[in-house]
Amino acid sequence: MKIDLHPKEGLLVNAFLVLFFINAAQTGVGVIGLPRIVFLAAKHDSWISVFLGGLFTSFVLTMMVLMLKKYDSADLYGIQVDVFGKWIGNALNIFYMSYLSISFFVILMNYIEIVQVWIFPDLPTWQISLALILLTIYAVNGGIRIVVGVAFLSVVGTTWMTFILIVPMEYADPKNLLPLMNTDIKHILNGVYKTSLSLMGFELLMFLYPYVKDKKKVFLYSQIGNLITTFIFTAITMVCITFFAENGLARTIWPVLSMFKIVRLPNLERFEFIAVSFWMLIILPNMCCYLWAASKGFSRIIKWKQKKGIWIIGILAWGGSFFIKARYQMNELTDFVAHLGFLTAFCYPVLLSVLVLVKKWFQGRKQSSVEDS
């Protein structure tokens, strides 16, 4: 397998689209439940946890870009083979592929669960999962440009939803945030850990990198994208803490949607119905990005056509949707992916980039010593 990937000129995307890619890949189903999950760990200081989580992500992104810059134009599949050799590298590749596929599945199932709880309790899972998977396959079949395009339009098309936060702010009680920094550091760090599920998605940069036109600007735009996500998440958490009474937030599974309930326009009430439908546009780029990155593995590792990979993962995910029946199964699966994601998306890239940096440093020294002698 070639380590570097040199796509055709027509397939490359502009560097500033990385901003939208990162933002769209991070914002997804996680954020609906984020305030509660963090609140359970870090209480009323949970917004600090979310913010710290964002900063931590930005550190991981920095390491990632440092690693990617050591190569000409490589993605994670190539780098792993380069660092660990053919066998271990490809084993890790297949592991990462399955992680991406499971993430794809979890996003899909979480959204379906929300739809079933909030709008259609009797809608069969297989119907809506089939529709969503086919939609994703249609997008991913168009290639990376379409995937990034979906991410871009999703961010542009859903920015207005952030402004809806103003409505619950009228009923908020800022005193809920006080006293500041009352929670001990252990709980805050636990909160940071809980944030990881919602912030996941930035690791896909390692797969997008070869397709970016101006690779020097990747660092800047990926950081901006992550910062925007961090600010939005922190704001949402803050509004949730101030809006709900203490016990209320702990008992509300999807606090963001519950907050939308109070939005009232002259000809529209119960805004959460629209919000849940609209959330499809937010999770669509998520699913597209994960499916694209996972199916890329098929063409990179075993030289199959990527189209085949897309269909295989899509059919597997659809088949999997038959097995999830109860809320507790969903919960367990989501928790599992959260743990897995913390390891594979946050810790592993840092480790890998340290390895790559050390390796390249040694190689550089060897070369210079050869040149000296």
Next chain:
Amino acid sequence: MFKRKLDTKQSEEKKPHRLNVDDLKSDLQSEIGDCMDLNFRTLKKNGKKILVCFLSSLIDKTSFDEYILLPIQQNTLDEWTTESLAQILPIAEISAANQLKEIVSSLIEGKAYIYIDGEPYGILANVGTTVERSLEKAETESLVYGPKISFTESLIGNLNIIRSNLKDPKLCMEDIVIGKRVKTPGKLVYVKDIADEDNISTFRQRINDLEYDYIPDTTVLGQLIEDNSWTIFPQIMSTELPDRITLSLMRGRVAVLMDRSPSAIYGPTPFLSFFESTEDVYMRWNMGLFLRMLRIISIFLSVLLTPAYVAVLTYHYEVIPSALLISLGQSRANVPFPPVIEALLLEFTIELLREAGARLPTKVGQTMGIVGGIVIGQAAVQAGFTSNILIIIIALSALGSFTSPSYLMGTAVRMLRFPIIILAGIWGGIGIMFSFCFIMIHLLRLTSIGRPYFMPIYPFRWKDLGYSIIKFPNQYLSHRPVTNRPIDKKIFPKQKGVEKKDVDE
């Protein structure tokens, strides 16, 4: 073996026709078939036979008499050869020919063939005439402001309009032949130092590669050379307004004109360019901006309103405030159908009205409107077929779809509504969102002449936003749209547009 066969065939084709007036006559007769309008006229001069043949339906009788027969009859030359004959004919367009195939195809184009007995070749003289209508106002694209002239069926006339509108020495008009069996002449029009070479060659190559026997109109040609023929969205704009073509040419697009077709096609035309009217250019910029936003919003609402009604009334009646819900409930109380059927029925009726109005003669068409209005507006509600509110919604969305300057795009939008209504009836808001996501991905995947269809939104070109979705004042549009990749990028020096004078200077 095959090669030898080919060779003999070629040499046969290259051979001149039989050099004898009577043989030539019978050959032509058998080649053209039982054409009753193939006429021969034989004159005798100094003992030499001169044969003139022509299709009487295609030539101009007076010019034939005046410029061919009269000079031959009145001249008293000693020696009649093809050269001397060519000297005395007062016609600009003459050429020599002796291939039977060439002569036949020229006769069909309206030329006359003059042959002197025994000469190695004869003369083709153009005395053809075509039936043309006079210049009229544009019918399908009506305007308040701007030039009203529209294309006619004559290629030469259309080229004349374009040339005189756009007196640019770099304006190129390339000859192309459209169709394989019936060869219709056409022109590929572009401005040489503005239009991107790739766009031009894509057009040229796609038209040359067509293996189609007969193409009646540019709109058919547009369908044949489109990137994706499955989608309902048109990817090549067709227009009957010459100023639309000239404006597009100056923005770096490429146009194709065809003989006997009253409309021209041009590309690349991304999705949003179907909502641009030339009027936006002629109006003051802020009015143009307002109209363009109005059009885009109305198209959006036209697709959204009826499905939203269906979704809300079928599944999500919680979203309607209680005050509104009462009046909605009252108006729907008499209606026996579920909202989906109700909406589909009424949409169908509106489509019927539109189609019937378009097919009928204008005088009857007005009656249609009145009858339809009464039937839909009054009787349907009183009979308990539909609710009042749905009528308002359907009327709004029908109006909205008519605001698109391109009739094709308006039809596409109206067709698009039906599947979305059905999906809204099945899955409510989720169904609507699903179809919107699908349309979004679909538009992202489409291309127009190889260029992304969703330009300038994706791939995002902020410089072009002033040309497509909104409109900037002219002093800020110092560049041609980047979307078309023009070679000469500047319209005027940027500095001049933004120069500002100090107070009292």
